[in-house]
Amino acid sequence: MQNNTDFPLLFELSQPGRTGYSLPPLDVPETDMTEAFDSAYIRTEPAALPELSELQIIRHYTALSRRNYGVDSGFYPLGSCTMKYNPKINEDIIRMDGFSHVHPYQDPKTAQGALELMFDLQEQLKEITGMYDVSLQPAAGAHGEWAGLMMIRALHEKNGETQRTKVIVPDTAHGTNPASATVAGFEAVTVKSNEQGLVDLDDLRRLVGEDTAALMLTNPNTLGLFEKDILEMAEIVHEAGGKLYYDGANLNAIMGYTRPGDMGFDVVHLNLHKTFTGPHGGGGPGSGPVGVSEELAAFLPKPVVRKQDGIVILDEDRPESIGRVKPYYGNFGINVRAYTYIRTMGPEGLKRVSEYAVLNANYMMRRLSEVFELPYTQHCKHEFVLSGRKQKKLGVRTLDIAKRLLDFGYHPPTIYFPLNVEEALMIEPTETEAKETLDSFIDTMLEIAKDAEENPEIVQEAPYTTIVSRMDETTAARKPVLRYIPE
C-alpha cells in the first residue's frame, strides 16, 4: 500500500545480503547444534528483520527524527506533562561507564558509587516532598500510583479494615488515577469539583466513610489550581479513616513553597521525567519514586536502599513490604539524570523553578484570557485551562486550533482534558521558556482566534505545512494495521 510519496519503512528499504553490524568471528571450536538441540527447537526461518547498511540505517533514522518534534525543536506547552528543557549534562552523566555499564546483580560492594547516588537521591527527595521515607523502585508515574495504593491497602489490611475498598478521585483527575485504583483492587469513586474548579468539600464529606481507603489528589490539580482547602480535606479523609494520596504530576508548581508531607499527604509519587528533567523520550522511560509517611514506611516496595556503617546496602529483608514492583532497582538511568538536575539547581534553584513556572503560566493566562474563555479566574499555578467554547460557536473546534498551531511551529497544548472543561486547552509553559517565546505563542493564539472569527476555514482545514495532514484515525482503529506485512 506504499505509494510514491510515502516515506519508506525500514522493511521497504531492505535488500538481501546487506548488514549494518560487525560481529567478532567465532573463536571457539564449533559444536554441532543438531546434536545439542532437538531440531524442533532450532529456528528454521530467520526473523524477517530489515537488511540495510549502516549509512542507510542512519539516514533512515535521521529522516525520522526530522519528522518529529521535541522540546529542543520548539515550544511544547503540553499541559500536565511538564515539557521543560532537558539539560545536556544529564545525558553526559548517565553515559559514564560507571553508571551505564553496571550490572544490577554485581556484589553491592563493587557498585557503591551507584548505590551512594541512589541513597542520596532518596534523601534529597525526602526533603523536597517532606516525606518520612522514599523508594526509587516504580518505573513511571502510573506505576508509582499503583505501588502507593498497594501500600495503603496493606496498611488497611494490617489494621483489619478490609472493608476499605473505595478510592476517591476528583472528576478532573488524570485517567491513570482511577485506572491505578482498579488495578490495585479498589473501586474508584468520583468526587465532584465546585465552581472554583476545586474539590467540592460537601461532596467529599458525603462520599467518605467506613469504606474509604484513600483520596487521590493532585495539588495543584489538573486545572492548575491550588486546592486551598487541603488541610480541611486532609481532616475529612483522615477522620473517616482514609489516607491521602498525592499525585506528584504537578510538583513543578510548589517546590520550596510547600511540601506534600506538610499538607498531610500519606503517600506521594513523583514523576522524575517531568519535574526533574527526565527526559520524556518520545513516551518514556520515566521514573516514579514513592514517598510515604512513617506509618506506611514498612510497606515500601523492596529492596530499599539503606546506609549502614558507611556502606550502602539493598535491604530485601522487609516482611511487611508490598513486595517487588519491578525487577532490579527502579529506572536508575532516569534517577541519575534527576539527581544531576537536583544537584545543579539546589534549594534556591528549585524554588525559582516553581516561582517562574507559576509566573509564566499566570502571564500567559492573563494575556490569553482577553480572547479565550477562562473558566476559572483565580491565579493559577504552573498551568491553566482555557475553553474554546467561544470559538466552537464560530465553527472552530479546539482540535482545529491545535492543528493550526502546528503551522506556526508549535506543539499544541493538551486538548480535551480535563474532562469537565468544554473544548479544553491545557497550557503549561514551564520555567525554562523565555518571555519572548511566550509572547510569540500568545500572539499566534490571538491571531488564530481572530481567524476563527473572520476566516474560520483557515483554522478548520489546518495544518498546511506539516509533512502529513490530518490522519484517518477512525479507519486506523476499525481495521487495525499494527505491523508491516510485505505485499
Add this chain to the structure above:
Amino acid sequence: MDFRYLPMTEQDKKDMLQTIGVKDTEALFADIPDAVRLKEPLQIKEPKSEGELKAELAALANQNVTMKTHASFLGAGVYDHYIPSIVDHVISRSEFYTAYTPYQPEISQGELQAIFEFQTMIAELTGMDVANSSMYDGGTALAEAATLSAGHTKKKKIIVSEAVHPESRQVIDSYCRGQHLEVVTIPHKDGVTDLEALQEAIDEETASVIVQYPNFFGQVEALADIRTILDTQSKAMMVVSSNPLALGFLTPPGNFGADIVVGDTQVFGIPAQFGGPHCGYFASSSKLMRKLPGRLVGQTKDEEGRRGFVLTLQAREQHIRRDKATSNICSNQALNALASSVAMSALGKQGLADMAYLNVQKAQYMKKQLEAHGLEVVFQHSFFNEIVIKVNGDIHTLQDHLVAQGFIGGYHLGRTDDRMKDHMLIAVTEQRTKEQIDTFVREVAAFHAK
C-alpha cells in the same frame, strides 16, 4: 546564583507581574495556606557548577566495577552484549528524546513510524501476530500478561513455573495480589518446568500458564509439550517470557501456539544501567489485540491519501477508559524501544541469527571447558547462553576472587533459593573471547578444587 536553565530576567519579571496585576510573585502563591507554607529553604545540597558536578559524579561513577573494566559472566536477565555505535547516535537526536508521547501525528511521524517498525520486528522475532509499543521491562510485562489472561478468561488462577526469573515471579505476585488473583508456583525438575506437576496443577480455573524460554537457568523449555498439556486439559492461555536474542536461534514461541509472548529487549542496544531502564515487549495473537496493555501504533492515511501512523485502539487505555481500563500503564519505554529497533536494524535478518549463534556456541564451549576442569554443570537440557554450576566453597569468596582477577562472576542462585547456596548461574555472550572464557574457567576450577 545564576541558573542556566532559567531565562527570566528582572525586567521580564517586572513586565509580567504588571500584566498579571500583582505586586510580586508571592501574590501568586497566596492561596497556599500559611500553615503548610515552607518557612525555611529546602535542606538539600547546594548547587554546583557544571564542571564541578561532572567531576564529582565522575568520581562516584569510577567507584563502580563495570562491564567495561571487568569481563562479565553475569546475566540472569541482564546481559553484556555489544551495542553498535549507531544506537547512541540515533537516540541522542533530541527530536526523539525530548519529545513526548506522539499525540499529534502530523509532527510525530518519526516516533510513530519508529514504534510501528519496532512492533513489526518484535512480532517477527516472536512469531506472534501483533506487538505493542513497549512496557516498562520484561518483569512487569510478564505480570501484565498474567493479569490480562485473568481478565480475558475470567479465571483467577495463574500457574507460574519456578524456572521463571525469581524477581519476575515476585512482580507477578505483587500484581496478582492487586487484582485478587491466585498464583500457583510449580517446581522445576532438573532445571526445567516439571510437566507432571503442571499437569496436576492445571484445571478449569486456570487463566494461564507462565513459562520462560530459555528459562532462568538458561534451559530450553519443551514448549511443544506444554502446549499439548494445555490443549488437552483446559482453555488456559500459554504465556511465554523470552529473551528476544535467543529467538534468533530458537524456534519462536509463536510457532508453538503461545498466546502471549513477553520479554525484555535490553539485549538489543540497551546498557545494563544498574537494572533500568530496560524495555519490555508484549506480543500476542491477534485475538487479544484489543486487550493489549500500553500504546499501539497503527498505519493509516492522511487526507491526501499519504501513508502515516497514529496511536490507535486507544479505547483500551486508561485516559479513555479510566477505572474500566485493564492496565494503568501510561508512559512506556519509547526511547529504549528505539534503541532496540536501531540495534535490530543493524543486525538485520542474518546478523541477529549470527549473533544468537555466537552466544549459543560460546556457551557450549564454556560448558565443555567447565566439565573438563572437573566442575559439575547441574542441568543437562539444551541451553542458550547460560548454565548452572555447583561450586565447592563459599560463593562470596569466589566472587571477590574473580573481581580481583578482572571478572564479574555469575549470579549466586542462593540469593533467592536456599537449596542452591553453592550454585552459580553463568552467562556467556558474543562479547566474551575464548581467552576470557578459558581464564575464567581456570580460576573457577582452581577455587573449586581447593
